[in-house]
Amino acid sequence: MLISKLLKRIRIFMKRLDAFLSSLGYCSRSEARLFLRLNTVLVKNERVFNPSTKVNHCDVLINSEPLDAEKLVIILNKPSGYICSHNDAGKLIYSLLPLRYQNRNPKISTIGRLDIDTTGAILLTDDGELNHKLTSPKKDVKKIYEVTLQNPLKGDEKELFFSGEVILNGEDKPLKPAFLKQINSNLVHLEIVEGKYHQVKRMFAYTGNKVIKLHRLEFAGFRVDDLKDGEFKILENDKI
CATH class of the missing domain: 3.30.70.580 (Pseudouridine synthase I, catalytic domain, N-terminal subdomain)
Incomplete structure (x- = not known):
């Protein structure tokens, strides 16, 4: 009974080779037979030419390389x-x-x-x-931007953005606290946890300044x- 359950579970993760090739972008299902002739496709180290062969993702090599991940x-x-x-x-x-x-x-x-x-x-x-x-919006994913400004900082932006009291034009709720680190008078790093439309540009417009260059240094820790x-x-x- 246990062996039959294991075999059934393994079969769930198996599907046709042409379905894998198509979903991962190597070729369409109609092109799979030609793809198998033009490329060396191994399943458990045996070359296959039949696109309907049932396979597990981890058993397939294409030109000595494993299949791309099912989720990228x-x-x-x-x-x-x-x-x-x-x-x-x-x-x-x-x-x-x-x-x-x-x-x-x-x-x-x-x-x-x-x-x-x-x-x-x-x-x-x-x-x-x-x-x-x-x-x-509930996840508070951290984003850090390098912001180049048209005009020098006034000096109160750090406290203002951290206050959690800034309400942007067209919004009805204040922004969550943001963290500003000054690099020089026209260059800052700004950490936010929201992603409102044009948020960084609108935040500095709120202070009477203009963003002339915006580069995201980090997203979700990457x-x-x-x-x-x-x-x-x-x-x-x-x-x-």
């Missing part, structure tokens, strides 16, 4: 000029990813957004549950210090 989490150093959308015209952030990542089903989406002129750390994933958790503009890396599950 990516950190990317977003350059200026790229849009965090699937539908808008212009340069889309997803074009910075390999084509097979762009073809995954479900699609990879950004966790939150950065404005077209804002640079820096952004996470992308096809894990809908994780995306929801990290964008939920930084892009080791990544050039447009570069990305896959985050391991144990780090998320």
Whole structure:
């Protein structure tokens, strides 16, 4: 009885090879047979050509490399000029990813957004549950921005933002406390736990100042210090 239950559980995690290849963006299901001829696909170290072969994800190698993870989490150093959308015209952030990542089903989406002129750390994933958790206002996910200002600080911004009393134009509730660290008179690091529309720009507009450059240093504890503009890396599950 125990063995039959184990075998049943193993079968639950098995599915057709062409279904794996399609969902992970390697090829469409109709292209799978050709893909298997053009690439060396091993299942338990035996080459396969039949796209209907039932497999476990961990048993498959493609050209000596394991299959991409079933759920991807990516950190990317977003350059200026790229849009965090699937539908808008212009340069889309997803074009910075390999084509097979762009073809995954479900699609990879950004966790939150950065404005077209804002640079820096952004996470992308096809894990809908994780995306929801990290964008939920209840989770207080930390974000740190480097902010370049048009005018010098007045001197009271740190206390003002930390007070939790700032109500932005068009809002009916005050912002949660934010932490400002002054680098010089026109450059600050600002830590917030919300993600309201254009929040950082609107916070400094509230003080009569203007943001002329905005770079996100950190999101949810992840930084892009080791990544050039447009570069990305896959985050391991144990780090998320």
